[in-house]
Amino acid sequence: MKFTNLMGLLLLVTVAVIPLLGSCSQPKELVTLRQEHVQTQAYNQSDMQPELTEAMNRFALTVYNESYQNDPDSPAQMADPDNLFISPVGLYMNLSMLYNGASRQTATELQKALYTKGITLQQLNQGQQVIQELLEHQDDDVQIELAGSLWSRSGWAPEDTFVQRLQHSYGADLHATDFTSSQAVKDINSWVSEATHGGIHQMIQNPLEGNTMLVLLNAVYFKGGWTEPFEQQQTHKQSFVSGKGEISSVEMMHRQGEYEYTRQPHFQAVRIPYGATGKWGMVVVLPDRDYDLQQFRQHDLPEFAHWTSAMSSTAGEIGLPRLELNEELQFRDILRSMGIRQVFDPQRAELDGISQSVPLYLSKVQQNTHLIIDEKGTEAAAATSAEIAAGAMPSQPFRMIMDRPFFVAVTDRTTGLIVFMGELHHPI
Incomplete structure (x- = not known):
């Protein structure tokens, strides 16, 4: 698959590896599930829970800010x-899947x-x-797919109730495999690879930890193309200046038109x-x-909903670098800074909703992303409060050329969610 020939897409995999602490008791019979996920009810926008949308966007802004605060090598x-x-x-x-097994x-x-x-587990x-x-x-015109799965050590399986909840609400089927083999x-x-249409080929490295029980x-x-694609003849090399002042050459796509601004x-x-x-x-x-x-992250990003609602249709020119990124982020320290601590402690984690017989704890939370932005679209395999007044609509056409570090967020208006977000400091 040649990504540069696609309309553009966003790929992401989040993986949580949960290893065993202590010795195994007698394994229970493996739960066998149907591979297909059957939806018994069709939903519309009125079925959305506003409280859940707000919770997910608050989580998005928090985890994003913490991503820049914890790692000594982080952008912050x-x-x-x-x-x-x-x-x-x-x-x-x-994490919602994991929450189903916590107590x-x-x-x-x-x-x-x-x-x-205020949101029950059933409502979640x-x-x-x-x-x-x-x-x-x-x-x-926009293709988006969400998939989940559980991978358990052969001869052992999670509690039936845990598996059934995840299969029903998240479409997550259970697979038993021999974790001691490279085949796993x-x-x-x-x-x-299949779930991301070939965007991410290697999520797990050999070998798995010896006490891993569940993944x-x-x-x-x-995958979505721009409503109005950029014309390739308008793409040309242009300088991009990093925050440190280093200058690099990028392929800058240009387009004029009416945009919410x-x-x-x-x-x-x-x-x-x-x-x-x-x-x-x-x-x-x-x-x-x-x-x-x-500064934007600290003072303005928390008010994302406020200033995006101030956007209005305006004529102007945009310049956006053509780029491709492959990222991997470990979330253990980030989640610990957000108060999720006990689940990572082998002595104190309470995941008896997943297993009554084997003490489990969370060892790793990893996310891999793949992003391509080109003339046709986007392909990717991702609080200090400040009062901000709505900006006045400019009397002149705007000009917005991303020739220095910039922020992006892919959002969906039906659910109101921030689905992917990031900062581009070195377009390549």
Whole structure:
């Protein structure tokens, strides 16, 4: 598959590896599930839970900000930061799956980090099922697929109730495999490759830890062409200046037209729509030259909903680099900073909803993303409060050329969710 020939898509896999602590008791009979996931009810926008949408977007903004605060090599700590691209929706769904097996303090910590206070587990699972259907079926011109799976050690299986909940609400089928063999890694990576249409080939490295009992996988695949594609003859080499002042040459795509746009005190923002309906769109933010992305993240990103609602149709010119990114991020420390601690502790994790016989803990949470932006579309395999006044609509056509670090977010209007978000510091 040659990605440069595609309309554009977003690929992501989140994986949580849960290894065993202690000795195994007698294994119980393996649960066998149907491979296909049958939806018994069709949903529409009125079935959305506003509280869940708000919770997921709060989680998105929190985990995004924490991604820049914890790693000493993270963009927030570097004079010349790296690129970042994540799918908060993919991570949220993966942790929601895990939440189904947690109890007591472990469950309380997950509930707090997921902002689900006042939302029951049943409502959370039902809400995720509604979101999945709405995301997948709202626009014939945009392809999005969400998939989940569970991989258990041969001879052992999670509790029936846990498996059935995840199969029903997340379409996550259970697969038993021999974790001591290299074939297990091949099978898991094969599932990932298929779920991401070949975007991510190797998610798990050989070998798995010897006490691994269960792997939870979640994948999000998006493919959508711009409503109005960029013309290739308008793409030409242009300088891109990093935050450190280093200059590189990029292929800059240019287009003039009417876009939803806002001018705020310290940045410009434009929404580039996908498909015929424009329900999906990429919000692109370009800070002013004397205002960097760290300042934007701290002071303006928390008000994302406020200033995006201030956008209005405006004529202008945009310049967007053609780029391709492959990212991998470990979320253990990030989630710990958000209060999810006990589940990572081998002595204290309470995951008896997954297993009554084997003490389990969470050892790893990883997300791989793949992003391509070209003339046809996007392909990818991802709080300080500040009061911001709505920007006045400019009297002159705007000009917004992303020739320095900028922020992007792929959003969906039907669900109101931030599905992917990131910062591009070094377009390549």
